[in-house]
Amino acid sequence: MKSLGIFWRQVRLLTYANLKSRYRKTFAGFIWVVASPIVIYYIQSLVFKKFLKLDIPDYSLFLLGGLLPWIFITGTLEMCTPIFTTRAELLKSFRLSPYVLILSQIFDNFLNFLLAFLLLLIPMSLLQGKYSLGTAFLPLAMLQLVIGVTGIASLFALMQVFLRDIRYILPFITNVLFFLTPIFYPIEIVPEQYRVFIEANPFYLMISPFRLCIHQFEINSFFMALFKGSLVSFSFLAMSYYAWKRRMNEFYLYL
Amino acid sequence: MNSTSTSDLILDIKNLSLSFKIEYFKHDGLRDHFISMLKNPIVKLLQKSDRLKVLDEISLQVRKGERLGIIGVNGAGKTTLCRCINEMIYPDYGSIKVNGTKRAIFNSAIGILPELTGRENAELLAAILYPELSTRELEEILADSIEFSELGHFIDTPYKNFSKGMQARLCLSLISAKGCDLLILDEVYDGADEFFRRKIVDRIHRLISSSGAVILVSHNPEQILSSCNRLVLLNNAKIEFDGAVEEGMSVYRNLMTVERKSL
Structure with missing residues (x-):
């Protein structure tokens, strides 16, 4: 219990230090971190809504519910995958749980994601005058998302220690998955014979409950999506834990 | 040497063995695995x-007041033994018992976030080195530690601009700030x-007299001679010598x- 308290204290301190380090550089740093997903959102919204004229009601909310979590997932994976190898000297110098590094990076990214999300959602809701009961369930969807991201990010970070090209393969995987994850299009437009592949996409399953909270919320669908998402998230966490237990002694050797 | 009572016993290692898997066809990446799988499945x-046996049936006891030097050629298992004691690596067999608190450092020229100042890095390092202590x-x-390091106004400049010596000053001042x-x-x-x-050696000597024991790993015989009162020589994953420093040297x-000569 005491060691768990120490662990979370170190995570909190390092998250705060990460934020300070990121925002310290310049005020533009803060703008960049938060503005970047917002700009991507507006560009995609413009392209798919105005240019391609996708016929989806409340497309702005639909895209917001898919794109922002996607940016959070891929951004976190990109930053966490090389974290053990780039911070190898630190890990080898003291007794510091590698998971402190992973979690502090995830929480740092999560706070940026949350800020960007709220900066988009609040004005949108005010302007459109639409308030969904689903927003009350956002904390549950976010918790599930963070658990899933923790599982995948720690698994990739561990793999990177043993297979040094994982970080270069990762952008390829996320680029492919971007088109196979219903972020800017609804799953309903996918032909029936291909839909099974999309529905098995873990990123889609993790994002789905989040989107349902702000777009076309329906309580039964939400809890079903949350159940599936949690199943995926906890499976990744369990896989990561198993991989860590199996390779932890060789971890310092390969660092 | 071992005439002191069991209450003085700080570290008790029994039959510690550790081995690592060696991959004869070492692959650096997934791409290499993929190619070799295609070439010759x-x-x-x-x-x-x-x-590869890294530690083989190591048994060692360290008592209060001892300044134990560990010496050996590269790959003898010195750092691995220390990491096992510090619970960073877990042995295949054997037991390690530490009576009391322990603190370990394996590199003194290290920062947590180089973009932050020396002081901010020191705050983080202190939280890692002394996790059990309160904020106060x-x-x-x-x-x-900051006073002892004599870094002056440099402490509030970015850590990435610190020389290796300045980084060492800060880390060593922190680790030697409180007895364990x-x-x-x-x-x-x-x-x-x-x-x-x-x-720093003087400060550590003072700390030892008021607290427990020290294990010092070094390749430098002078450091060992000036700082230690007992020596362990590790060779081929085993303890080759355990006793007086001069004799061990x-x-x-x-x-x-x-x-x-054999080379």
Whole structure:
């Protein structure tokens, strides 16, 4: 219990230090971190809504519910995958749980994601005058998302220690998955014979409950999506834990 | 040497053994695995890995007041033994018992976030090195360490601009700020300048007299001679010698001579 308290204290301190380090550089740093997903959102919204004229009601909310979590997932994976190898000297110098590094990076990214999300959602809701009961369930969807991201990010970070090209393969995987994850299009437009592949996409399953909270919320669908998402998230966490237990002694050797 | 009572026992290691898997066909990446799988799938699937013994039946006791030097050629298992004691690596067999608190450092020229200042890095380092202490106690340690390091106004400049010596000053000041039952220093004096090295050795000696024991890993015989009152020589994953420092040094020199001749 005491060691768990120490662990979370170190995570909190390092998250705060990460934020300070990121925002310290310049005020533009803060703008960049938060503005970047917002700009991507507006560009995609413009392209798919105005240019391609996708016929989806409340497309702005639909895209917001898919794109922002996607940016959070891929951004976190990109930053966490090389974290053990780039911070190898630190890990080898003291007794510091590698998971402190992973979690502090995830929480740092999560706070940026949350800020960007709220900066988009609040004005949108005010302007459109639409308030969904689903927003009350956002904390549950976010918790599930963070658990899933923790599982995948720690698994990739561990793999990177043993297979040094994982970080270069990762952008390829996320680029492919971007088109196979219903972020800017609804799953309903996918032909029936291909839909099974999309529905098995873990990123889609993790994002789905989040989107349902702000777009076309329906309580039964939400809890079903949350159940599936949690199943995926906890499976990744369990896989990561198993991989860590199996390779932890060789971890310092390969660092 | 071992005439003291069991209440003085700080570290008790019994039959510690550790081995690592060696991959004869070492692959650096997934791409290499993929190519070798395509080139020769049968060899790839049937290839066996062997195990390299890093620590072999190590038994060691350290008592209060002892300044134990560990010496040995590269790959002898010195750092791995210290990491096992510090619970960073877990042994295949055997047991390690530490009576009391322990603290270990394996590199003194290290920062947590180089973009932050020396002071901010010191705050983080203190939280990692002394996780059990309260915020107030950490603040006291921080103030004492910063003063001891004599870094002056540099402490508020970015850590990435610190020289290796300045980084060593800060880290060593922090780790030696508070006594503990077992202090492990692995090749950590190397970055510090001569003046500061003497200062830190004096501080550690004072700490030992008021607390527990120290394990010092070094390749530098002078450091071991000036800082330790007991020596363990590790060779081929085993303890080759355990006893007086001067005697151990002569065994180590003989071993080095034999190794050089065999090359």
